Amino acid sequence: MLKKSFAALALGSALFAGQALAADYAIDKEGQHAFINFKISHLGYSWLYGTFKDFDGSFSFDAAKPEASSVKVEIKTASLDSNHAERDKHLRGDKFLNTSKHPTSTFESTSVKSTGEGSADITGNLTLNGVTKPVVIKAKFLGEGNDPWGGYRAGFEGGTTLKLSDFNIQGPGPASQEVELILTVEGIRK
Structure with a gap:
């Protein structure tokens, strides 16, 4: 359910977008051009979608040396929003995200x-619910250039799938033991 941490992760592909020099970017969360979304099965009949509204992060990449690139993201877990207040309260509770005890989740590459054609695997440590595990985010470069400002x-x-039990999180039901993170990241060069 970590969306965010992961959003920044998607940037790994940019390493291959044609930048000649290393560049540092701040994730554009203020302009709402970055999203850490998730989807999880609801009883095996449909999908429940949600997002994390409060996160911050940065990334750096160098097309000539992709292995020197990096991503770092911090997500405020209580910012979870599944468009249903009672469900959100439940998901923030101690059986799931336990946001009172673990108010942040982090990802650091x-x-x-490079996996070819503007894509990359970003491997890093995800800390969620007080547990740190390695994860791989499959990322794809979307584009770059000057903005109007x-x-x-x-x-x-990018995206990844997390096994909830790996992070000591109970799945809400037998069909809901994994959560898919769907990340979209736009960064502003510093």
């Missing part, structure tokens, strides 16, 4: 590996 931006998408 440990390696980036005199800045320079780069965008990525």
Whole structure:
């Protein structure tokens, strides 16, 4: 259910987008151009979608040396929003995200590996519900260029699937033991 941490992760692909020099980017959360979304099965009949509204992060990449690229994201777990207040309260509780005890979730990359055609595997450590585990985010470069306000931006998408029990989180039911994170990241060059 960590969306965010992961959103920044999608940027690994940018390593291959044609930037000649290393560049640092801040994730554009203020302009609402970055999203950490999730989906999980509801009873095996449909999908429940949600998002994390409060997160921050940055990424750096160098097309000439992708292995030197990095991503770092912090998510405020209580910002979970599934468009249903009572369900959100339940998901923030101690059987799931336990947001009172673990108010943040983090992702920090440990390696980036090109997989071809503007894509990359971003491996890193995800800390969720007080548990840290390695995860791989499949990322794809979407584009880069100047924006209308005199800045320079780069965008990525990516995703990963988490086994809830790996993070000591109970699945809400037998068909809901994994959550898919869907990440979209736009960064503004610093």
